[in-house]
Amino acid sequence: MSRHGAVAAPSAEPGHRGERSPGTARVGMIWAQTSGGIIGNEGSMPWHLPEDMAHFKNTTWGHPVIMGRRTWDSIPARFRPFGGRTNIVLTSDAATAAEATSVGAAVVHSPQEGLETAAGAEGADEIWICGGGQVYEAYEPYADTAMVTVINIDAEGDTRAPRLPESWKLVLSEPAEGWLTAANGTEYRHELWERS
Template sequence: MISFLWAEDENHLIGRNNDLPWRIPADLKYFKETTLGHPIVMGRKTYESIGKALPGRTNVILTRDENFEADGCIIFHTKDELLKWSKEQQKEIFITGGAEIYRLFMDVVDRLYVTKILHTFEGDTYFPEVNWDNWSLISSKPGVKDEKNPYDYEFRIYERK
């Protein structure tokens, strides 16, 4: 199963200058808890924004750069290579960004994990358009708003109809 996991604001903004436009530690904790023990797939720019392989997960990078290397990561150069590899995995695979990678796999994704931040921010990267008619909301849980997590937000999970 291929899943997307991302956080977005009310306008579908997901990034600013190759970083997150907000600080919500509870969302980072959710990301870690959800993906731990599973393969995570990201583009080169997303990997570079993190700066290292995330522990406890198989880190997979999709890049057109044939010379790109990253310690502790599996590198693929085409969608087809990655999909072939994904069929051999016995676990849910999480695509974690960025926008170009989400767009590339929109036709094959089975599940969406969305942290919806009920606020608007400034930024430069937006999640690709989703045809919500193809998706069913299976779970929605409000996040805790407090001094460390200063925005209203919800953890939503959708499955393809």
């Protein structure tokens, strides 16, 4: 992702990306999931994979990130807001809004307001959506790219990865075949999906 500029206005038709001029920002969604599509359970991730946390940091560093209240709450207090990035929290919860604002995050009340706030932030050539489930669903119509870490485990969970429509295509997998192996023995791979 490497385009620069402001975010395009959304299309009036749900589920379809609005037309973008050549200079508009790229909007990416980023998440990790089990092989079965689970991304969370009771406000946390049902795995421990430091390599994926490093991947998330490297991918989003220097760019605004947008998240919902549950994702914000799931981040340990000592790690929020994420450093090196404008943190934008989409919430209508007054307590979360006050806490997030007090530590330097921006608070917004609609997906469009989130994109407008991100467009004015440093590194806005790329805007990253980082959860949770309802937030991914809200931003999928705006997104160009999905960066997905697939973790080769089975786990119970109450939050599933977004279902990408048929207009999304897998364009890159690392490794191309099989799995990477984490230091703790967990198998995983990175997938890049793009809207065609």
